[in-house]
Amino acid sequence: MGVRRDLKRARRRTGLADRASVEIVRDPSGTVREVRAAPLAPPLASGSLADLPFGHAAGTPDAVLLRRRERDGWRPVTAAAFAAEVAAVAKGLIAAGLEPGGRVVVMSRTRYEWTVLDFAVWAAGGRSVPVYPTSSAEQVEWIVRDSGARFAVTETAANAATVTTGTAGHPRSPRLWQLDSGALADLTALGRDIPDDELAERRGALTPDTVATICYTSGTTGRPKGCVLTHANLHAEAANTVELLHPVFQAVTGRAASTLLFLPLAHILGRTLQLACLLARIETGHFPSVRPDELRPVLKEFRPTFLVGVPYLFEKIHDTGRATAERTGRAASFDRAERIAVRFGEAHLRTLLGTGTGKGPGPGLYAARALYDLLVYRRIRKELGGRMRYAVSGGSPLDRDLNLFFHAAGIVVYEGYGLTETSAAATIVPPLGPRPGTVGRPVPGVSVRIADDGEVLIRGGIVFGAYWNDPAATEDVLRDGWFATGDLGALDGDGYLTITGRKKDILVTSGGKNVSPAVLEDRLRGRSPVGQCVVVGDNRPFVAALITLDPEALAHWLSVRKLPPDTPPAELVRDERLRAEVQRAVDHANEAVSRAESIRAFALVEGEFTEENGLLTPSLKVRRHAVTAAYAEQIEALYRR
Numbered sequence: 001m002g003v004r005r006d007l008k009r010a011r012r013r014t015g016l017a018d019r020a021s022v023e024i025v026r027d028p029s030g031t032v033r034e035v036r037a038a039p040l041a042p043p044l045a046s047g048s049l050a051d052l053p054f055g056h057a058a059g060t061p062d063a064v065l066l067r068r069r070e071r072d073g074w075r076p077v078t079a080a081a082f083a084a085e086v087a088a089v090a091k092g093l094i095a096a097g098l099e100p101g102g103r104v105v106v107m108s109r110t111r112y113e114w115t116v117l118d119f120a121v122w123a124a125g126g127r128s129v130p131v132y133p134t135s136s137a138e139q140v141e142w143i144v145r146d147s148g149a150r151f152a153v154t155e156t157a158a159n160a161a162t163v164t165t166g167t168a169g170h171p172r173s174p175r176l177w178q179l180d181s182g183a184l185a186d187l188t189a190l191g192r193d194i195p196d197d198e199l200a201e202r203r204g205a206l207t208p209d210t211v212a213t214i215c216y217t218s219g220t221t222g223r224p225k226g227c228v229l230t231h232a233n234l235h236a237e238a239a240n241t242v243e244l245l246h247p248v249f250q251a252v253t254g255r256a257a258s259t260l261l262f263l264p265l266a267h268i269l270g271r272t273l274q275l276a277c278l279l280a281r282i283e284t285g286h287f288p289s290v291r292p293d294e295l296r297p298v299l300k301e302f303r304p305t306f307l308v309g310v311p312y313l314f315e316k317i318h319d320t321g322r323a324t325a326e327r328t329g330r331a332a333s334f335d336r337a338e339r340i341a342v343r344f345g346e347a348h349l350r351t352l353l354g355t356g357t358g359k360g361p362g363p364g365l366y367a368a369r370a371l372y373d374l375l376v377y378r379r380i381r382k383e384l385g386g387r388m389r390y391a392v393s394g395g396s397p398l399d400r401d402l403n404l405f406f407h408a409a410g411i412v413v414y415e416g417y418g419l420t421e422t423s424a425a426a427t428i429v430p431p432l433g434p435r436p437g438t439v440g441r442p443v444p445g446v447s448v449r450i451a452d453d454g455e456v457l458i459r460g461g462i463v464f465g466a467y468w469n470d471p472a473a474t475e476d477v478l479r480d481g482w483f484a485t486g487d488l489g490a491l492d493g494d495g496y497l498t499i500t501g502r503k504k505d506i507l508v509t510s511g512g513k514n515v516s517p518a519v520l521e522d523r524l525r526g527r528s529p530v531g532q533c534v535v536v537g538d539n540r541p542f543v544a545a546l547i548t549l550d551p552e553a554l555a556h557w558l559s560v561r562k563l564p565p566d567t568p569p570a571e572l573v574r575d576e577r578l579r580a581e582v583q584r585a586v587d588h589a590n591e592a593v594s595r596a597e598s599i600r601a602f603a604l605v606e607g608e609f610t611e612e613n614g615l616l617t618p619s620l621k622v623r624r625h626a627v628t629a630a631y632a633e634q635i636e637a638l639y640r641r
Helices: 004-013 049-061 078-097 112-123 137-147 155-164 183-190 196-204 229-251 269-282 294-300 311-328 331-351 362-383 400-408 471-477 518-527 550-558 576-590 624-630 632-638
Strands: 022-026 032-037 063-072 073-078 103-107 127-131 149-155 175-178 212-216 226-230 258-261 282-288 307-310 391-392 412-419 422-428 448-449 454-460 482-491 497-502 530-536 543-549 598-602
Touching: 004 175, 032 482, 049 078, 049 196, 049 269, 063 078, 063 112, 073 078, 073 127, 078 112, 078 183, 078 196, 103 112, 103 137, 103 155, 112 183, 112 196, 112 269, 112 282, 127 137, 127 624, 137 155, 137 226, 137 362, 149 448, 155 226, 175 183, 212 229, 212 269, 226 331, 226 471, 226 518, 229 269, 229 422, 258 294, 258 307, 269 282, 269 412, 269 422, 282 598, 294 311, 294 362, 311 331, 311 362, 311 391, 311 518, 311 550, 331 400, 362 400, 400 412, 400 454, 422 448, 422 471, 448 482, 471 482, 497 518, 518 530, 518 543, 518 576, 530 624, 543 550, 543 576, 576 598, 598 632, 624 632
Parallel strands: 063 282, 103 127, 103 149, 127 212, 149 175, 258 282, 307 391, 391 412, 543 598
Antiparallel strands: 022 032, 032 448, 063 073, 212 226, 412 422, 448 454, 454 482, 482 497, 530 543
């Protein structure tokens, strides 16, 4: 019960509970149309984020900022050591010819060297251009050409080959270094003759309005666009989220905060998380994979106090727990634990927040929760390292029941919402006001408005200034100081935002019913054995779905039923027992919508949606148009039945 008692205690501390104030604006009918959150951190008044490592080194040189994974464990990196490494690499970039404002591509998985490079590029007066390590030569060609980058640092020889192939037709290919071949050492050696004064001059010329990074969108609907983000944008995001979350999380856990960063640093959420941790001197380790089977043992090794992840991680932690229970003949016990968790979570939140009707958990529910803590919930905590008591989930909505499951297990998951154009989170669930099913209130210093057509609009210091080399696209989304997100949503009476879908993704059935596929897809993906899915039905008589099977869940399903692991996929997708399992997931999704919006038919399709086959973006978002084109025949077959 520790985290729940501590949440109650923290809420009673008005110094924490009343820190984030919001103004709610209603229209004449009483509907909430806008929420404005007062900032908690002052804006960056001078200098830039490049000053951050050097400020820490001057003030707290022996403080441990990062932990670097090595063969014999996690080596601490002090503020002084980190600043020295950043300075040495920055000098190397200057010696290599990087001019103020020059662009440097960084193509690597998440690792310690990425962080050093990010700050070194800034300290040398440059602008970092992150590229996903899974990007194709064609994608790299576009980003390098559009950004005008003259330098590139890649992780592997394969990444370097992709850059070389992609830019072969350019008049001037970028100068390349490879992390796996000692890029940082090479740059350090190159910059030995650059005087400290020159580096200080470069860093001193930067201002809050200097461009820090050109971060390209994942391109779900077309060619990626480069979002121009300044040092002030990134600081507003990092500083205000730190001020909102960090004091409360420390009060809840009673421990110094630490986290394992595994989100791609090419994604804006990973970058701003990194900045927030450095601002607050939160010990951070790096790990290059978001795959749960690879991540779980490292979580047990690092033992973070909090995580920032995507729904996929929490879904797979839950599914692994159930699979383990099924293998040991305890599937029914796990299912009861899940039902108890949802009931307990709902009742506990009512008493914690003083909202809704009905009583809090009674003695019987507390006793059931204690029993299943011994049987199930503590195993979930162990999977996440044993010390974790809170997490932040972003990227897409987390299933509400799954959120409640983790709440009962002693891990409060706070959801957030944002885009590359908003420097990551524009809203986040307040740490003393969890409300599963919503993405929270505006981040301090941000305003959220709902337009007449339901589109979510955002304004504040976190909002980008332009798309690189694309004034027309910029004009399309920046209107009178507001950024038009393209997402649909609603604000409740307390200023919490719920995202209901994408404007461009809305399906209109032949019967005239508007359907948001996101609601159905998010719930479907949260249920085993579903892997990925796409809901269809535009100009069709009813809603249907294409569904892939999660490989781990499928292997488990075969094992439990003592079926050959190499059973042909074509045979599996027709297996009525497996289809019945998927139908239960579909039924769960349909509970969230009306009959007219519900999925009436589905097709199990062979294979997976992946980055490699072009059906997923690097941030694990489905390329909807690519999927519907690839599976056009299967979609037609759904409507011929």
